[in-house]
Amino acid sequence: MSYLDNIRTFVRVYELGSMSAAGRDLRISPAVTSARISQLEDHLGVRLFQRTTRNLSATEQGEAFYSGACTVLDAVDEAEARVVDLTENPRGSLYVSAPLGMGRRLIAPHVPGFLAEYPEISVRLRLTDRTVDLTSEGLDLAFFLGQPEDSTLRIRKISDCRRVLCAAPSYVAERGMPETGHDLVRNRHECLNLRYPGAAEFQWRLETADGPQRFAVSGRHECDDGDVLTDWALAGQGVVMKPVFEVADHLNSGVLVPVATQTPPVPVQMACLYTHRRHQDPKTRLFMEFMIDRVGAAVRKAEARVSRA
Numbered sequence: 137m138s139y140l141d142n143i144r145t146f147v148r149v150y151e152l153g154s155m156s157a158a159g160r161d162l163r164i165s166p167a168v169t170s171a172r173i174s175q176l177e178d179h180l181g182v183r184l185f186q187r188t189t190r191n192l193s194a195t196e197q198g199e200a201f202y203s204g205a206c207t208v209l210d211a212v213d214e215a216e217a218r219v220v221d222l223t224e225n226p227r228g229s230l231y232v233s234a235p236l237g238m239g240r241r242l243i244a245p246h247v248p249g250f251l252a253e254y255p256e257i258s259v260r261l262r263l264t265d266r267t268v269d270l271t272s273e274g275l276d277l278a279f280f281l282g283q284p285e286d287s288t289l290r291i292r293k294i295s296d297c298r299r300v301l302c303a304a305p306s307y308v309a310e311r312g313m314p315e316t317g318h319d320l321v322r323n324r325h326e327c328l329n330l331r332y333p334g335a336a337e338f339q340w341r342l343e344t345a346d347g348p349q350r351f352a353v354s355g356r357h358e359c360d361d362g363d364v365l366t367d368w369a370l371a372g373q374g375v376v377m378k379p380v381f382e383v384a385d386h387l388n389s390g391v392l393v394p395v396a397t398q399t400p401p402v403p404v405q406m407a408c409l410y411t412h413r414r415h416q417d418p419k420t421r422l423f424m425e426f427m428i429d430r431v432g433a434a435v436r437k438a439e440a441r442v443s444r445a
Contacts, residue, residue: 139179140212143205145172146184150194150202151288161271227256230419233270234279237362237382238406239263242431243279250426257419265330265362270411276420278409279431281379292408292424295432298380298439299401301340302392306372314375317342317351317399326374327353328365340377342399349399377401381438388441406435 148158149169159169177184184198194202234243239261247259262268268278270289284291307326314320317340320327327340339350353375357368366383369376375395386392408424 139176140209142172142176142179143208145169146176146198147202147205147209149173149185149192150198153192155192225256226254226418226422228419229258229260230277230423231260231262231273231275232277232279232423233262233264233268233273233275235281235362236263236265237366237379238279238281238431240363241382242434243427246427246430250423253426254419254422257422259423265360270409276410276417277424279427280407280409281404283405284407284409289409289411292410292428294406294408294428295435296403297406297435298403299377300380300383300387300394300442301342301375301377301396301401302383302387303369303375303395304372304391305393307369307374308393308395310372314396315398316396317344317349317353320353320375320396321351324354326357327355328357328359328368328374328376329353329355330362330365331358331360341402342396343402344399348402351399379404379435380442381435384438384442406431 145158145162148161149155152158152161155169156166159166173184182197183195184201186193186195240263244261247261251257251259268275270278281297311325314323314325339352341348341350355374357373359365365376366378368374370386370391383392410420
């Protein structure tokens with residue numbers, strides 16, 4: 137049993153908070169999991185976890201060791217990737233998730249090019265605006281807008297995306313032009329909200345003279361599909377918050393106009409999410425690298441077409 141195996145086991149136990157869960161993830165028995173942790177503790181001469189019949193938690197030494205252990209594993213994975221020819225017949229199915237707008241506009245158009253380059257890989261793309269669980273849903277990679285709730289996932293940032301509050305000219309003509317987020321709330325503007333079961337954000341986070349603030353906007357229109365919200369905005373039904381890349385064409389043509397420009401939305405992070413184990417899969421690494429450059433370039437191009445409000 138190698139020292140590196142023991143470190144990998146420690147990291148998964150720490151991240152999952154359970155010997156049995158880590159064993160299932162690594163496909164080893166609970167006895168082997170426990171033995172690896174014990175060997176590592178013997179080698180280091182410290183206890184890494186406090187164990188009871190109902191609970192397992194990292195000790196102060198375990199907390200300190202985790203950060204260094206991740207650095208070691210990341211370095212090993214990177215070194216292995218450099219000496220393995222990832223383009224040599226990669227094969228198998230790749231399960232990928234992305235938000236609807238991002239997936240339709242930025243990911244899906246490049247999938248045919250990826251498959252043409254790697255003909256023995258199949259891509260299973262799932263588009264949804266809800267939060268996904270990579271482990272339970274069997275995903276290799278998830279594209280993401282925002283900040284992930286699961287701190288155990290690895291993040292590869294693509295870019296920061298500008299967002300915009302916008303509405304149809306017909307809506308502005310009827311309800312007036314809101315200048316700030318305070319106007320949206322005070323005048324009870326019809327705000328089009330992305331909602332789905334388990335959604336955490338029910339407020340709009342906007343930049344103000346006093347820094348970012350959350351505004352409790354309201355409206356009668358809710359949907360779990362961001363493109364439906366855009367359609368409603370185009371129909372003059374209210375104000376929508378969207379990444380600029382999703383509505384760049386509408387803004388350029390004038391069918392949507394920026395509103396509340398004195399308090400623009402806080403930019404949102406666009407990133408790839410994956411588990412530590414998935415990062416070692418050549419298919420995952422290939423797809424991620426293939427998409428990152430293309431997606432980042434597409435976002436920058438779309439934003440460049442829209443003058444900053």
